[in-house]
Amino acid sequence: MALDAKIPAGKLDQKWNDYKDHVSLVSPANKRKLEVIVIGTGLAGASAAATLGELGYQVKSFCFQDSPRRAHSIAAQGGINAAKNYQNDGDSVFRLFYETVKGGDYRSREGNVYRLAQVSGNIIDQCVAQGVPFAREYGGLLSNRSFGGTQVQRTFYAAGQTGQQLLLGAYSALERQVSLGNVTMYSRHEMLDIVKIDGAARGIIARNLVTGKLERYFGHAVLICSGGYGNVFYLSTNAMGSNVTAAWKSHKKGAYFANPCYTQIHPTCIPVTGDHQSKLTLMSESLRNDGRIWVPKNKGEKRKAIDIPQEDRDYYLERRYPAFGNLVPRDVASRAAKERCDAGYGVGTTKMAVYLDFADAIKRYGKVEVHKRGLNDESAETISKLGKEVVAAKYGNLFEMYEKITGENPYEVPMRIYPAVHYTMGGLWVDYELMTNVPGLYALGEANFSDHGANRLGASALMQGLADGYFVIPYTLGNYMAGQIRTNAIPTTHTAFEEAENAVKERIEKLMSIKGTESVENFHKRLGKIMWEKCGMARNEKGLTEAIEEIKALRKEFWENVKVPGGIFEMNPELDKAGRVADFLELGELMCKDALNRKESCGGHFREESQTSEGEALRNDEEFSYVAAWEYTENNEILHKEELHFELAKPSQRSYK
């Protein structure tokens, strides 16, 4: 099947307006007869469900958590980008677009990214109107900060809890629609299959996680807003429940999976302490605004960080990338940390960490405060005290979190950080309308692949999730729904529902019947280890080839020896997890296959065979300027290519030097 991204004709900055001017509309009376299923209640899912409810569609919203407010968007810390240019520092829609394409290492689609930049400002307007308490200046207007990969201040934030505040805004809009009867909420429900009738998505099979019963739901369209698949690595900054299941089931029902190997390893996370570790915690990238990253210049340095003098410290990001310094994009910062640690300069007990130091920022802010307050006292104590207050106001909750986890006070000693899996740029292939290649099946937010190319810039995930849900899908879904007004709701007694339910039932029974000796958790850990070592920050042909065989063997072992306790018709988190890990065991292989196929380095995908003499990622535009979209078949995944064309953002070697 040929991949048609359906990018509207015309100039880049006119495409979206032209599209909106000519897209089919659905009358209010008809909207009331049309049903939409939304999977997931993060920023993309909650904003889509709320907005479609406002428009008058009948929406069914699903999440596996006990409340839609707990979706993992809640944990996003740093901020959300928007091309408002409130700081008068030269920002524009074009610049946000351009930097996003460049940051993504020229592996995203220009049309989608331009639209993202265009609607970014509307998102901020909408959130403020909902009562989202963004940070403000003394004059009462909104505050901004800068973020990695950019030279302007376009990031809006709410302390270190931006995701929480944005999600609670979307959640409140969603709950309002629930109270009005436009949205029906199904919490503690997990989607376990897509139901297709005559080639189009017409519903889902979901499992009620409290009773264990399978339930059937019809929809004229189904929206997958289930987030990313970072938990394939076992350890990641994702929530424990984050999973690929909804996206993977869609893939197995025909939706192409695009660029699965593009994963983002975030540079600033709290390092692993031991085998008991269940997840990793991010320290917001915003900390790199004020924190300086360094390692000792001497191998085997024994002194404590605060006792190491300046001349014995290597601020390696400032040294290697003077133009951007500590604010280089995430992929660059992560690889640089790995490089130093692999070379033997790491710190902490495991030597797999680098310092993130706030001492200079505390001093700098302290001095400013002394002048601002007209104090005569310029003693080191006063400066330090006032400086710490400023830092606390900016990052207080992050510092507290760090101290709770590590038992160390980052106001006094530098943080220890190391990269960790954080976000997945790959996802379900979608066209300009966010529809997968299966009619009526859409993917929004992190679950799709379209906007971040091979690397996502900081503060852009929140922007994309809300852009898709609030401002894109309400238009593009209408274009499809206009053709559905003659389709009555299909009863869930239809054979397609019955067959799908039976297949889901069989799989659950199979999982329960194995009664092997190894826990689901152990299989997940073993998969994660393979993925991290061979498909993590650096990849090569040999490792990837091995990984594919190892995953195949592990998957076989899983289906012969997994042990799932408890019963089917009860709350059974082990069973829920078994289904998710089974899907990760299939996805992992596809990720390695995709990484093996892409014999170039781009963004988060670093192939050791493809680097410059200075160790920077080396793209190969001649051969790989395409989206790799994989089609599932029983025995193999088939590669389809969507060639990328760049009209305005001409590909160049990324340089942050």
Place this chain on the structure above:
Amino acid sequence: MEHYNMNLTLKVWRQKDENSRGRFETYEVKDISSEMSFLEMFDVLNERLVQENKEPIVFDHDCREGICGACSMYVDGRAHGPWQKNTVCQLHMRAYKDGDTIVVEPWRSASFPVVKDLMVDRKAFDRIIQAGGFVSVNTGNAPDANVIAIDKAKSDEAFDAAACIGCGACVAACPNGSAMLFVSAKVSQLALLPQGDPERRTRVMNMVQQMDKEGFGNCGNIYNCEAECPKGISVKNIARMNREFLGASLSSEV
């Protein structure tokens, strides 16, 4: 930070489902590292229970970063355990020493029925938000974000109230099972901001009405809620909600 290993005795509430009788079960756990989180200790115990062909202990958890509000354990008589301004997922085992006995229960509230073991149903909170915890603004209605300047102090105060994670610790900690800290945090956030002003009267009336309907108790000014709130939400919000409620009651048309 020095770390050490410890052996502990856990007394954990086990309950098959909402309608079954629950009971405490005792478990010995060994070689627990002080670097583990409290929930990682439960992971270790659950892994062992699976190996022993027993049912693992069910509890709510997701982000393990103290922000999603899912985790909800009542540890030694305190919501979220011994640390101040903390969720139980962020509690680390260095809070304990070798030989300690720890008692773990679910949130206790008639309005939060037990789903299984340590997991409870908090849909009552969602229904309270449905009653009015929002600004009625459809997507696309919004004016430019900087059209309205908002006093930074007020905005910061609204943010402090908005930091609530909806975990329900306030209810669990309150002898009356009152949800007033949760409800007042949302009422305050929106009452402090100009965006929330047009609906402030109906909002507080409807949310309080729903809170009562859900069976939550009244505030007795004991302030356990503030003491146990992982986000440090202030009881001043309750006073503000009472003022808002009184004002709305007096000014509403009869």
